[in-house]
Amino acid sequence: MSYSMHLLVCGGTGCQASESAKLLENLREQIKANGMEDQVQALVTGCFGFCEKGPIVKVYPDNVFYVQVTPEDAKEIVEEHVVKGRRVERLLYEEPTLEVKLAEHKQMPFYKKQYRIALRNCGFIDPENIEEYIASDGYMALGKVLTEMKPMDVVNEMKKSGLRGRGGGGFPTGMKWEFATKYDSDVKYIVCNADEGDPGAFMDRSILEGDPHSVLEAMAIAGYAIGANHGFIYIRAEYPLAIARLKIAMDQAMEYGLLGENILGTGFGFTIELKYGAGAFVCGEETALIHSIEGERGEPTTKPPFPAESGIWGKPTVVNNVETLANIPIIITKGADWFSSIGSEKSKGTKVFALAGKINNVGLVEVPMGTTLREIIFEIGGGIKNGKKFKAVQTGGPSGGCITEENLDIPIDYESLTAIGSMMGSGGMIVLDEDDCMVNIAKFYLEFTVEESCGKCTPCRIGNKRLHEILTKITEGKGTPEDLVNLNELGKIIKDTSLCGLGQTAPNPVLSTLKYFRDEYEAHVNEGKCIAGVCQAMLQYTILEEKCIGCTACAKVCPVNCIAGEPKGVHVIDQSRCIKCGACYDRCKFDAIIKK
Amino acid sequence: MSKIKSLDELKKIRESAEKSFNLRATSEDDDRVVLRVGMATCGIASGARETMNTLINELSKENITNVSVTQTGCMGYCEEEPIVEVIFPDKPSVVYAHVDEARAKEIVQKHLKEGILLENAIMNKSFDRVKE
Numbered sequence: 001m002s003y004s005m006h007l008l009v010c011g012g013t014g015c016q017a018s019e020s021a022k023l024l025e026n027l028r029e030q031i032k033a034n035g036m037e038d039q040v041q042a043l044v045t046g047c048f049g050f051c052e053k054g055p056i057v058k059v060y061p062d063n064v065f066y067v068q069v070t071p072e073d074a075k076e077i078v079e080e081h082v083v084k085g086r087r088v089e090r091l092l093y094e095e096p097t098l099e100v101k102l103a104e105h106k107q108m109p110f111y112k113k114q115y116r117i118a119l120r121n122c123g124f125i126d127p128e129n130i131e132e133y134i135a136s137d138g139y140m141a142l143g144k145v146l147t148e149m150k151p152m153d154v155v156n157e158m159k160k161s162g163l164r165g166r167g168g169g170g171f172p173t174g175m176k177w178e179f180a181t182k183y184d185s186d187v188k189y190i191v192c193n194a195d196e197g198d199p200g201a202f203m204d205r206s207i208l209e210g211d212p213h214s215v216l217e218a219m220a221i222a223g224y225a226i227g228a229n230h231g232f233i234y235i236r237a238e239y240p241l242a243i244a245r246l247k248i249a250m251d252q253a254m255e256y257g258l259l260g261e262n263i264l265g266t267g268f269g270f271t272i273e274l275k276y277g278a279g280a281f282v283c284g285e286e287t288a289l290i291h292s293i294e295g296e297r298g299e300p301t302t303k304p305p306f307p308a309e310s311g312i313w314g315k316p317t318v319v320n321n322v323e324t325l326a327n328i329p330i331i332i333t334k335g336a337d338w339f340s341s342i343g344s345e346k347s348k349g350t351k352v353f354a355l356a357g358k359i360n361n362v363g364l365v366e367v368p369m370g371t372t373l374r375e376i377i378f379e380i381g382g383g384i385k386n387g388k389k390f391k392a393v394q395t396g397g398p399s400g401g402c403i404t405e406e407n408l409d410i411p412i413d414y415e416s417l418t419a420i421g422s423m424m425g426s427g428g429m430i431v432l433d434e435d436d437c438m439v440n441i442a443k444f445y446l447e448f449t450v451e452e453s454c455g456k457c458t459p460c461r462i463g464n465k466r467l468h469e470i471l472t473k474i475t476e477g478k479g480t481p482e483d484l485v486n487l488n489e490l491g492k493i494i495k496d497t498s499l500c501g502l503g504q505t506a507p508n509p510v511l512s513t514l515k516y517f518r519d520e521y522e523a524h525v526n527e528g529k530c531i532a533g534v535c536q537a538m539l540q541y542t543i544l545e546e547k548c549i550g551c552t553a554c555a556k557v558c559p560v561n562c563i564a565g566e567p568k569g570v571h572v573i574d575q576s577r578c579i580k581c582g583a584c585y586d587r588c589k590f591d592a593i594i595k596k
Numbered sequence: 597m598s599k600i601k602s603l604d605e606l607k608k609i610r611e612s613a614e615k616s617f618n619l620r621a622t623s624e625d626d627d628r629v630v631l632r633v634g635m636a637t638c639g640i641a642s643g644a645r646e647t648m649n650t651l652i653n654e655l656s657k658e659n660i661t662n663v664s665v666t667q668t669g670c671m672g673y674c675e676e677e678p679i680v681e682v683i684f685p686d687k688p689s690v691v692y693a694h695v696d697e698a699r700a701k702e703i704v705q706k707h708l709k710e711g712i713l714l715e716n717a718i719m720n721k722s723f724d725r726v727k728e
């Protein structure tokens with residue numbers, strides 16, 4: 001059966017929430033109603049990354065890209081586009097800055113600067129059909145490795161490619177594999193880390209949902225390279241769609257003989273098992289993860305010994321992140337030289353970022369290492385929402401830091417981000433604007449790490465709690481200049497003395513905001529002022545004499561009756577009784593009440 | 597599905613799966629050739645769908661992979677339907693009229709494979725000229 005037209009519907013978690021499953025069903029119904037089921041195929045695919053405008057439908061071979069498609073639009077798409085060949089103009093993407101409708105995704109600024117390697121198959125193939133993966137060269141890398149390369153050749157190819165871990169640390173993948181080859185053992189393990197605990201990140205989920213076979217294939221390749229025949233995928237139970245797609249992919253791979261015993265008749269065997277995590281952030285740390293797989297408590301232990309020497313049940317174990325793995329098959333098929341030609345000097349290839357916060361194009365973007373933050377935020381991301389002013393971008397999630405305007409033009413890679421007090425982390429990127437209070441942001445991240453600390457070591461368990469208390473005190477308007485000194489000192493001690501990466505990085509959001517936004521901290525503690533107008537306790541609502549027309553609306557909504565004034569006369573707020581609920585501010589139609 | 601026993605067998609599966617998949621891969625290619633078939637009511641009535649299927653089958657028979665066959669709305673010359681426009685990158689497009697199955701095969705064999713235009717079937721070489 002050969003179809004003359006394909007309709008690809010995004011089936012990622014985000015788009016499924018906006019009814020993409022129903023949309024697919026309606027498309028299929030309409031195709032049938034028009035008697036074209038032999039010619040037109042509608043299928044599900046992985047995340048296109050342009051989540052801001054999802055659900056997305058892509059039409060091949062016309063290469064037309066429809067955005068924000070609802071189930072009700074199916075009829076028009078089929079009757080107009082599929083049957084009559086006329087594009088549905090109203091569903092095309094309108095570029096806000098150009099005010100033109102763009103039909104092809106390649107014309108969109110969102111995609112222009114992107115280079116999709118790890119996400120190469122997301123939005124391109126049906127993740128539930130192994131033959132689509134095979135058609136796009138899937139399992140060819142495994143075939144090549146098993147028939148043409150010795151295990152050490154594979155390790156060397158990885159070393160040459162310059163691929164580094166995408167899970168946060170940036171450790172060279174080839175070197176990690178090489179360590180694992182040095183330890184003799186009849187049993188070794190490969191672990192795929194799909195815990196993805198950073199609250200802002202969803203690239204690993206999207207890869208597993210959109211291209212699960214690439215991860216399975218990479219694990220088998222890693223197994224061959226270090227001499228392991230068994231692998232685990234440690235995935236959080238809150239990812240039901242990713243789990244479902246992985247299970248389908250694993251079953252199909254077993255059925256086709258691409259996992260299991262004697263793969264492709266080469267004698268090499270590899271099996272994979274799923275393990276579910278309960279969603280604790282610390283379980284993403286590799287030693288905690290290993291203990292969790294062993295059935296122990298998910299608490300970190302000191303390194304060395306590194307997992308490559310002594311991991312699961314004391315056996316040599318390689319832990320790699322999902323995105324790291326997704327890069328591997330294509331490095332093997334296209335070669336290490338191709339891969340190392342992309343990116344910056346010390347960081348090769350691309351990185352996927354999850355763009356979120358006060359930005360126009362929320363979504364997943366993949367760019368070569370060495371791209372600047374300005375390009376990501378203002379070109380791909382379409383700039384700040386509602387024309388507000390950019391304040392900072394937080395990278396690296398709860399372990400990272402804030403980056404300000406002055407550093408936006410630095411080409412980003414592992415080293416440069418660390419040098420400016422942040423880090424790559426897993427690739428979460430939250431954009432903040434003038435309305436965000438940096439003290440409050442730091443407090444938000446600390447809240448997360450305090451909650452997620454496993455409690456095993458004192459600096460992290462107690463120290464971070466103290467940091468959080470000081471920040472709370474400052475946001476409540478009770479801070480003193482001494483508190484700023486303490487934050488800095490305590491933060492550094494926690495970094496130096498915590499047992500695992502969680503504690504070692506938890507003070508980063510505090511230290512970096514303290515460094516780059518000291519004026520905001522000082523305004524809080526010295527003047528009792530929150531410049532961004534976020535910290536409730538420091539706000540003051542006042543009525544502007546010249547603007548108030550005396551309509552009495554504010555006085556009527558004030559829950560504590562602290563606004564006085566005659567009808568048609570200027571109103572006044574009694575500050576000593578005001579509880580800062582903001583009701584009057586929302587009610588005044590004449591912009592006479594200000595919040596400062 | 598029985599297990600794949602060798603790399604050659606895997607390659608064979610890739611080849612057969614690739615056929616339908618090429619539709620997508622080719623569309624993303626900047627150098628692709630596009631064949632546009634007029635597929636409005638008039639076109640369909642005069643057999644445009646059969647023309648399109650013939651083009652697709654002929655291309656796949658000849659293993660030509662850098663060509664996308666797409667459809668378009670009414671081109672405005674209803675009495676000339678079925679109409680097929682051949683668009684090579686960076687070249688003016690060529691429009692053929694009355695493309696039945698035989699002519700569709702000829703387009704693939706002559707124009708696409710050998711680069712020879714079917715002079716007697718060309719409606720016009722550019723849209724502007726016909727309007728005069």
Ligand SMILES: Cc1cc2nc3c(=O)[nH]c(=O)nc-3n(C[C@H](O)[C@H](O)[C@H](O)COP(=O)(O)O)c2cc1C
Pocket residue numbers: 164165166167168169170171173193194195196197198281282283284285286287319320321322324325426500501502
């Ligand atoms: C607190 C903490 C949480 C982590 N969470 C994750 C995670 O969710 N996913 C991940 O791949 N790595 C996570 N890591 C990093 C892992 O310990 C490990 O370095 C990584 O999985 C190795 O794979 P890579 O070399 O491919 O990046 C975390 C580390 C720490 C300290």
Ligand code: SF4
Pocket residue numbers: 282300452453454455456457458460461498499500501502503504
């Ligand atoms: S640093 Fe925190 S999370 Fe890590 S072991 Fe210590 S208490 Fe547990």
Ligand code: SF4
Pocket residue numbers: 543547548549550551552553554555571587588589590591592593
């Ligand atoms: S609602 Fe506004 S205009 Fe009306 S009395 Fe209050 S402050 Fe004045």
Ligand code: SF4
Pocket residue numbers: 541557558559560561562563573577578579580581582583584585
């Ligand atoms: S903020 Fe609330 S309590 Fe204060 S004056 Fe306005 S309505 Fe009254």
